Amino acid sequence: MKKKLLMLTVAGGLLASSAAIQLPFVEAVGNGPNYGGHETVRTAILHTYEEMVAFLKEQDAKQEQMELEVIGQSIKGRDLYLVKYIKNPDHPTILFLTQQHGNEQLTTEGALEFIKHLGTRKMKDVLNHVNVLIVPMLNPDGAMGDVDFPLDDYIASGDRHLTRYNAVGADLNRDHVNKQYPETKALHNNVLRKYHIDYMIDLHHQGANSERDGKLVSGSILYPTSPNADEEVVYRSKQLGAVIFDAIEPTGWGHLGKYVGGSSEAIGRNGIAVEYGISTLLFEMRGMSDHYIGSYVIGQKSNGYLIRQTVVALDAAVRAIADGSIHEKDVSFWDTLPYQERRSEQ
Numbered sequence: 001m002k003k004k005l006l007m008l009t010v011a012g013g014l015l016a017s018s019a020a021i022q023l024p025f026v027e028a029v030g031n032g033p034n035y036g037g038h039e040t041v042r043t044a045i046l047h048t049y050e051e052m053v054a055f056l057k058e059q060d061a062k063q064e065q066m067e068l069e070v071i072g073q074s075i076k077g078r079d080l081y082l083v084k085y086i087k088n089p090d091h092p093t094i095l096f097l098t099q100q101h102g103n104e105q106l107t108t109e110g111a112l113e114f115i116k117h118l119g120t121r122k123m124k125d126v127l128n129h130v131n132v133l134i135v136p137m138l139n140p141d142g143a144m145g146d147v148d149f150p151l152d153d154y155i156a157s158g159d160r161h162l163t164r165y166n167a168v169g170a171d172l173n174r175d176h177v178n179k180q181y182p183e184t185k186a187l188h189n190n191v192l193r194k195y196h197i198d199y200m201i202d203l204h205h206q207g208a209n210s211e212r213d214g215k216l217v218s219g220s221i222l223y224p225t226s227p228n229a230d231e232e233v234v235y236r237s238k239q240l241g242a243v244i245f246d247a248i249e250p251t252g253w254g255h256l257g258k259y260v261g262g263s264s265e266a267i268g269r270n271g272i273a274v275e276y277g278i279s280t281l282l283f284e285m286r287g288m289s290d291h292y293i294g295s296y297v298i299g300q301k302s303n304g305y306l307i308r309q310t311v312v313a314l315d316a317a318v319r320a321i322a323d324g325s326i327h328e329k330d331v332s333f334w335d336t337l338p339y340q341e342r343r344s345e346q
């Protein structure tokens with residue numbers, strides 16, 4: 001595969017500058033139609049960690065119902081944040097988690113949009129019936145490319161690269177049993193063990209070329225698949241999945257497949273369901289913000305609908321829990337929803 005050459009060492013002196021480094025774009029083979037090869041994948045349009053923190057503080061100052069808390073620090077010392085809307089601890093509670101994988105940032109962009117949305121008047125009554133917890137960007141070191149390994153072959157352009165791994169190259173979404181890294185420790189000790197959480201959506205991005213029924217998907221979903229997960233917990237996860245599916249599919253741009261996922265409890269979707277009895281749902285958005293494999297990355301023309309997809313999903317989940325309609329959800333669609341398949345490269 002031909003890849004755009006990004007010379008990070010040359011660009012090193014410009015890292016602090018916001019000036020985008022324009023290099024000739026060599027078309028990557030086998031990317032989805034929205035990547036196209038004519039589109040530059042730019043990281044500059046994404047919130048940096050610092051911009052995200054500024055946004056959260058600004059919203060915290062504006063929104064009466066919102067509380068902002070630091071739950072720990074990343075390996076490189078970045079504060080990890082929890083956004084809380086807790087009207088009554090006895091109300092049902094949902095947690096949204098984004099960017100365990102640092103190169104999967106549109107989920108965070110969507111979560112920040114959603115935080116703004118929660119501050120609007122029309123959400124006030126909804127928040128009288130449901131508690132909402134949001135942990136945006138659990139892996140800020142990976143998101144900022146501030147890691148102890150080289151990212152020279154990553155393809156996005158801009159003043160930083162984004163990587164899946166934390167600063168020491170660990171995959172946080174394989175650390176939910178051992179909880180070895182400060183990021184996963186913070187999530188478990190100061191969120192999962194501290195609040196009574198009923199539901200969780202773990203937001204990720206997948207490659208850009210998966211399809212269902214011959215059409216590229218906008219994302220994929222999956223419930224806990226560990227054999228140790230309680231049947232009732234899994235059933236409620238499937239109901240949460242039904243809420244999301246019914247909200248996304250009719251949009252016109254939304255098309256979801258069933259994610260092909262493992263049963264390891266080191267994965268959040270499984271481990272968190274087993275350890276805490278939380279009904280979890282994995283929601284994977286199409287295409288990553290940066291990667292060294294071209295077909296995993298998606299161009300910025302898709303940013304709008306993918307951010308929208310996060311906002312629509314989170315809004316639907318919160319409303320369905322608030323009005324109790326989640327309990328009426330039929331889970332039988334899961335039996336006929338096909339697993340997504342990887343489109344063969346041309």
Ligand SMILES: [Zn+2]
Pocket residue numbers: 100101104173203204205
């Ligand atoms: Zn991920």
